[in-house]
Amino acid sequence: MKLMISAGPTREAIDPVRFITNHSSGKMGYALAEAAVAAGYEVYLVSGPVNLKQPDGLAEFIPVISAADMAKAVKDRFPVMDAFISCAAVADYRPVEISAQKIHKQDGDMILRLERTEDILQSLGQMKAAHQTLIGFAAETEDLRARALSKMERKNLDWIAANTVGVPGRGFQADTNAVTLYARTGEVVDFPLTDKKTLAEQMLQTIFSKKG
Ligand code: CTP
Numbered sequence: 001m002k003l004m005i006s007a008g009p010t011r012e013a014i015d016p017v018r019f020i021t022n023h024s025s026g027k028m029g030y031a032l033a034e035a036a037v038a039a040g041y042e043v044y045l046v047s048g049p050v051n052l053k054q055p056d057g058l059a060e061f062i063p064v065i066s067a068a069d070m071a072k073a074v075k076d077r078f079p080v081m082d083a084f085i086s087c088a089a090v091a092d093y094r095p096v097e098i099s100a101q102k103i104h105k106q107d108g109d110m111i112l113r114l115e116r117t118e119d120i121l122q123s124l125g126q127m128k129a130a131h132q133t134l135i136g137f138a139a140e141t142e143d144l145r146a147r148a149l150s151k152m153e154r155k156n157l158d159w160i161a162a163n164t165v166g167v168p169g170r171g172f173q174a175d176t177n178a179v180t181l182y183a184r185t186g187e188v189v190d191f192p193l194t195d196k197k198t199l200a201e202q203m204l205q206t207i208f209s210k211k212g
Pocket of ligand 1: 067086087088089090091092117118119120121122135136137138139151
């Protein structure tokens with residue numbers, strides 16, 4: 001099985017020395033990639049900038065920086081994949097203009113204009129063939145279930161992994177996480193707080209032993 005996974009944050013440049021990003025460490029995506037290699041899958045890891053060691057045994061490692069880079073890398077490869085897990089915390093906005101020179105401070109406030117980036121997963125939801133399995137993540141601070149289910153619908157996903165962020169031991173920088181997996185079929189599977197490696201193994205077993 002050919003499985004592509006996206007991981008980590010993206011960086012959206014403001015000028016040559018500054019960028020906008022988020023707290024994603026890439027740990028969950030890398031744990032999924034490692035578990036998938038161990039399970040014998042052909043794994044393609046598309047990664048934003050992270051401080052993690054590249055997993056052994058990948059079919060391909062594709063480093064990217066911005067949301068636009070990630071969109072291209074993922075969309076180019078998706079047609080030949082059996083499944084895609086979108087674990088990356090893709091920036092939803094980027095600066096309208098990237099200054100070629102360092103921006104120097106001036107008196108008073110500064111306004112930075114942002115524009116939307118592509119919703120990569122939503123694009124893939126539109127490209128998806130019947131045999132392809134699409135899995136998203138929903139990292140939320142509130143209304144976890146409702147928001148996750150609406151994202152699954154809007155992005156045409158087969159599964160969505162919902163997790164709380166902003167709580168110690170869960171989400172972004174943590175080594176542990178707790179998620180609830182919702183399937184398009186209506187199945188709901190709770191994974192209590194555990195290390196991301198164990199969680200990754202359990203999630204892959206659930207998703208790929210019973211097709212969502
Ligand atoms: N995602 C993506 N491209 C984006 C934003 C998000 O592919 N530009 C993917 C993420 O990898 C994740 C899922 O979409 O699998 C959910 O992302 P999230 O940012 O939580 O949801 P949004 O659709 O951005 O919704 P909202 O801004 O309302 O939280």
